[in-house]
Amino acid sequence: MKTATIVGAGLVGSLWAVYLSKAGFKVKIYEKRPDIRTADISAGKSINLALSERGWKAFSTVGIADEIRKIAIPMYGRTMHDLEGNLTFQPYGKEGQAIYSVSRGGINAKMMEIAEKVGNAEIHCNEQCTDVDLENGIVYFENTITKAKSEVQSDLVFATDGAFSAVRYKGMQQLNRFNYEQRYIEDGYREILLPANADGSYKLEKNTLHIWPRGRFMLIALPNEDGSFTCTLFMPFEENKNSFENLKTRDQVDQFFKSTFPDFHELMPDVADTWEDHPLSSLAIVRCYPWVHGKVALMGDAAHATVPFYGQGMNCGFEDCSVMWELMQEHGDDWKKILDEYQISRKPNGDAVQDLSLDNYYVMRDFVGDPEFLLQKKFELRISELYPEKYLPLYSQVSFSHIPYAEAYKKGKEQDVFIKDIMAKNDISALFESGKIDGLIHEYYGDDN
Amino acid sequence: MKTATIVGAGLVGSLWAVYLSKAGFKVKIYEKRPDIRTADISAGKSINLALSERGWKAFSTVGIADEIRKIAIPMYGRTMHDLEGNLTFQPYGKEGQAIYSVSRGGINAKMMEIAEKVGNAEIHCNEQCTDVDLENGIVYFENTITKAKSEVQSDLVFATDGAFSAVRYKGMQQLNRFNYEQRYIEDGYREILLPANADGSYKLEKNTLHIWPRGRFMLIALPNEDGSFTCTLFMPFEENKNSFENLKTRDQVDQFFKSTFPDFHELMPDVADTWEDHPLSSLAIVRCYPWVHGKVALMGDAAHATVPFYGQGMNCGFEDCSVMWELMQEHGDDWKKILDEYQISRKPNGDAVQDLSLDNYYVMRDFVGDPEFLLQKKFELRISELYPEKYLPLYSQVSFSHIPYAEAYKKGKEQDVFIKDIMAKNDISALFESGKIDGLIHEYYGDDN
Numbered sequence: 001m002k003t004a005t006i007v008g009a010g011l012v013g014s015l016w017a018v019y020l021s022k023a024g025f026k027v028k029i030y031e032k033r034p035d036i037r038t039a040d041i042s043a044g045k046s047i048n049l050a051l052s053e054r055g056w057k058a059f060s061t062v063g064i065a066d067e068i069r070k071i072a073i074p075m076y077g078r079t080m081h082d083l084e085g086n087l088t089f090q091p092y093g094k095e096g097q098a099i100y101s102v103s104r105g106g107i108n109a110k111m112m113e114i115a116e117k118v119g120n121a122e123i124h125c126n127e128q129c130t131d132v133d134l135e136n137g138i139v140y141f142e143n144t145i146t147k148a149k150s151e152v153q154s155d156l157v158f159a160t161d162g163a164f165s166a167v168r169y170k171g172m173q174q175l176n177r178f179n180y181e182q183r184y185i186e187d188g189y190r191e192i193l194l195p196a197n198a199d200g201s202y203k204l205e206k207n208t209l210h211i212w213p214r215g216r217f218m219l220i221a222l223p224n225e226d227g228s229f230t231c232t233l234f235m236p237f238e239e240n241k242n243s244f245e246n247l248k249t250r251d252q253v254d255q256f257f258k259s260t261f262p263d264f265h266e267l268m269p270d271v272a273d274t275w276e277d278h279p280l281s282s283l284a285i286v287r288c289y290p291w292v293h294g295k296v297a298l299m300g301d302a303a304h305a306t307v308p309f310y311g312q313g314m315n316c317g318f319e320d321c322s323v324m325w326e327l328m329q330e331h332g333d334d335w336k337k338i339l340d341e342y343q344i345s346r347k348p349n350g351d352a353v354q355d356l357s358l359d360n361y362y363v364m365r366d367f368v369g370d371p372e373f374l375l376q377k378k379f380e381l382r383i384s385e386l387y388p389e390k391y392l393p394l395y396s397q398v399s400f401s402h403i404p405y406a407e408a409y410k411k412g413k414e415q416d417v418f419i420k421d422i423m424a425k426n427d428i429s430a431l432f433e434s435g436k437i438d439g440l441i442h443e444y445y446g447d448d449n
Numbered sequence: 450m451k452t453a454t455i456v457g458a459g460l461v462g463s464l465w466a467v468y469l470s471k472a473g474f475k476v477k478i479y480e481k482r483p484d485i486r487t488a489d490i491s492a493g494k495s496i497n498l499a500l501s502e503r504g505w506k507a508f509s510t511v512g513i514a515d516e517i518r519k520i521a522i523p524m525y526g527r528t529m530h531d532l533e534g535n536l537t538f539q540p541y542g543k544e545g546q547a548i549y550s551v552s553r554g555g556i557n558a559k560m561m562e563i564a565e566k567v568g569n570a571e572i573h574c575n576e577q578c579t580d581v582d583l584e585n586g587i588v589y590f591e592n593t594i595t596k597a598k599s600e601v602q603s604d605l606v607f608a609t610d611g612a613f614s615a616v617r618y619k620g621m622q623q624l625n626r627f628n629y630e631q632r633y634i635e636d637g638y639r640e641i642l643l644p645a646n647a648d649g650s651y652k653l654e655k656n657t658l659h660i661w662p663r664g665r666f667m668l669i670a671l672p673n674e675d676g677s678f679t680c681t682l683f684m685p686f687e688e689n690k691n692s693f694e695n696l697k698t699r700d701q702v703d704q705f706f707k708s709t710f711p712d713f714h715e716l717m718p719d720v721a722d723t724w725e726d727h728p729l730s731s732l733a734i735v736r737c738y739p740w741v742h743g744k745v746a747l748m749g750d751a752a753h754a755t756v757p758f759y760g761q762g763m764n765c766g767f768e769d770c771s772v773m774w775e776l777m778q779e780h781g782d783d784w785k786k787i788l789d790e791y792q793i794s795r796k797p798n799g800d801a802v803q804d805l806s807l808d809n810y811y812v813m814r815d816f817v818g819d820p821e822f823l824l825q826k827k828f829e830l831r832i833s834e835l836y837p838e839k840y841l842p843l844y845s846q847v848s849f850s851h852i853p854y855a856e857a858y859k860k861g862k863e864q865d866v867f868i869k870d871i872m873a874k875n876d877i878s879a880l881f882e883s884g885k886i887d888g889l890i891h892e893y894y895g896d897d898n
Contacts, residue, residue: 177686177731181630237626282626 003154008161012300012317014111018062021119030127037109048222048230050311051100052399058318074098079208085263101222132171137295157296163305184284189234191278196227218365283307285354291343304350309361316353352405387445452603457610461749461766463560467511470568479576486558497671497679499760500549501848507767523547528657534712550671581620586744606745612754633733640727645676667814734803740792753799758810765802801854836894
């Protein structure tokens with residue numbers, strides 16, 4: 001029986017175990033942290049995650065989508081909160097289309113359970129990777145509790161150990177001609193838990209992603225199953241009036257929320273008291289290449305970690321599994337070919353998801369509060385409704401399709417130029433009001449064109 | 450007495466020891482390699498280095514320029530060799546201005562000697578840095594021969610341990626928010642030693658840098674003291690007709706030199722036999738930030754390694770010493786301030802020297818064979834002769850001035866646009882022939898303008 005070692009029992013590693021098992025591999029997973037299913041990890045960094053189409057496809061292929069659906073909450077659009085507490089809703093896609101809020105801890109525990117039950121994988125926790133022999137597929141571990149050392153050799157090794165992958169650091173980064181970049185953005189984040197009402201109900205509309213866009217910074221909130229929301233404040237660490245270095249005292253925090261997010265402060269008057277419950281954390285993208293050497297391949301964040309502003313980091317990692325699986329169907333047991341095509345075809349998409357994520361930070365913290373931007377999105381959505389074969393908005397390409405990220409990124413730029421040009425030449429707002437907008441769209445997208 | 454640890458007894462580390470000693474520090478240097486003064490290192494990677502003004506200034510400040518001048522060979526310009534063996538000479542600067550060829554091994558040995566004699570530094574060789582405590586200024590070493598472990602604590606630690614700095618890897622890279630990039634170019638290099646004639650004389654003109662520019666690749670040759678030339682072939686590793694992957698057999702190498710560098714092949718008909726004497730090596734730039742943390746600062750290649758195409762990697766490292774020294778004069782013992790200003794002021798120049806180096810590869814391998822480019826350089830030199838206060842060509846700014854690299858890079862781009870515009874509007878070549886070129890220059894740069 002073929003054997004595979006997976007380093008990292010996170011989301012991608014657990015899912016990949018199911019795929020490998022389906023392909024006839026005996027799989028062992030090694031995870032440096034304690035078992036997330038039994039350990040107390042409440043105060044970690046856990047930006048809620050947004051599952052979208054690419055993730056669902058990766059689940060469906062191995063028949064586990066229904067299991068995950070039980071813990072996922074649909075969000076049909078963005079709800080923007082302005083300084084006066086006025087709300088504006090912008091749908092993500094067509095009627096019924098949604099992205100799904102899941103808690104990192106919740107989905108990770110579920111995925112590990114599935115890896116064991118469906119994937120027949122052995123999961124070894126508290127095992128820190130200390131070294132790797134790329135050519136021979138040997139990974140060296142030290143148990144973080146017993147300090148016992150061990151080594152595991154297998155036919156293939158998959159590193160799904162995250163943005164700061166030990167396999168990459170100890171292995172790939174020692175290679176000649178290995179390109180590597182870790183780039184932090186100037187902003188950090190801190191989480192806040194907005195609890196449920198006493199009766200367990202939600203304090204904000206449940207099925208939407210809430211945003212308080214404030215130009216250089218923003219607050220967002222995603223729903224949890226228990227009625228609470230996981231909220232995240234993204235802002236500069238320093239060198240700005242509104243920055244984390246200016247939010248040191250209880251009073252500074254309280255005043256900041258009162259004046260900047262007044263409706264949020266009303267819902268959670270004790271926000272300043274919970275300020276220290278979660279750590280101030282940083283955000284980086286990691287680019288590298290090659291992703292494959294000898295018997296080892298990087299997948300997920302270990303290959304292409306991104307900032308969280310498009311909600312695609314996890315989905316992109318799951319899509320790595322789909323892509324690898326398709327190559328396995330094509331090339332059978334020729335793993336040299338599978339891994340080689342995997343990295344060649346996938347690298348531009350890893351880069352693109354990072355570019356998309358960086359761009360979308362500006363969209364979320366700034367443009368979503370801009371009427372002109374919202375009008376453009378409304379216009380694009382209407383074009384897409386009338387001519388679904390001819391026009392798919394960028395957000396939909398990324399979140400509701402399987403178009404490769406690099407292609408979507410390029411196409412999105414072109415569309416943006418084209419739409420802005422139409423908007424400059426026509427009073428779109430008036431056309432919507434007079435009900436004549438469809439006429440204009442037919443002019444541009446009708447069969448004669 | 451204040452103490453300092455320098456990790457890396459290369460060029461920058463050895464020079465920096467002299468400066469620190471002058472500032473009253475007791476200095477210990479640790480070097481992972483064997484002592485270059487006694488070990489056999491003939492077959493290493495040792496692109497000859499070109500010393501220019503920034504390097505000389507750093508030597509002069511501590512009074513060691515004369516010692517170095519003894520082993521440096523002036524090169525007054527570039528001599529281009531075309532396919533027919535025709536030569537074209539292009540001066541680097543004004544009459545008498547030169548960059549100086551030194552062998553890496555030669556200058557390194559000399560610098561270590563100076564570090565001991567002038568800097569009173571203790572040099573410990575065969576000591577590999579295994580870890581570092583940035584906050585407390587402790588460096589951990591393992592002797593590569595005896596395997597004995599040791600640790601050294603001092604007031605300050607300077608990492609001059611090169612592009613793949615162990616201090617940076619073990620220390621800085623573990624820090625949150627440390628930005629880091631290692632980017633390899635698609636090309637590699639291989640050295641060839643063109644020996645002296647039997648009587649010890651040079652086979653090529655001595656006081657010039659020889660280039661065989663061939664578009665996508667090039668061969669260069671720099672003089673050594675013993676009559677030989679260190680030659681280097683730069684070309685793509687693969688994916689090109691002319692690439693190292695297509696130079697595997699003796700016959701392929703021989704044919705390649707015969708057809709591509711015929712005059713060189715005549716001088717060295719056995720070039721193919723010596724092909725394996727030196728390894729095929731890769732080329733990268735390394736960018737990172739911050740350069741300072743706790744009691745530790747990165748200098749030279751450890752902070753800003755570059756590709757060798759502007760001959761500025763070493764000079765930039767020596768200038769780090771000059772800059773730090775000036776800050777020491779300004780801020781006395783306030784090392785927090787010195788180190789902070791060092792990294793803030795120096796980082797843009799580290800980036801710029803890399804941008805300049807990457808750009809100059811295209812110049813060397815391609816443009817220096819282009820008559821239009823050579824005409825532009827001739828024109829710029831004449832402007833500079835007539836109006837030295839108003840016009841300094843980019844190459845002179847970089848090699849014969851102390852203008853910060855970032856400023857030179859920006860200024861050079863502006864000048865290039867301006868000069869190309871004048872050349873498009875005037876027949877410069879005809880004006881040179883008719884002796885009317887000065888008239889045109891006065892029009893643009895005379896006092897009325």
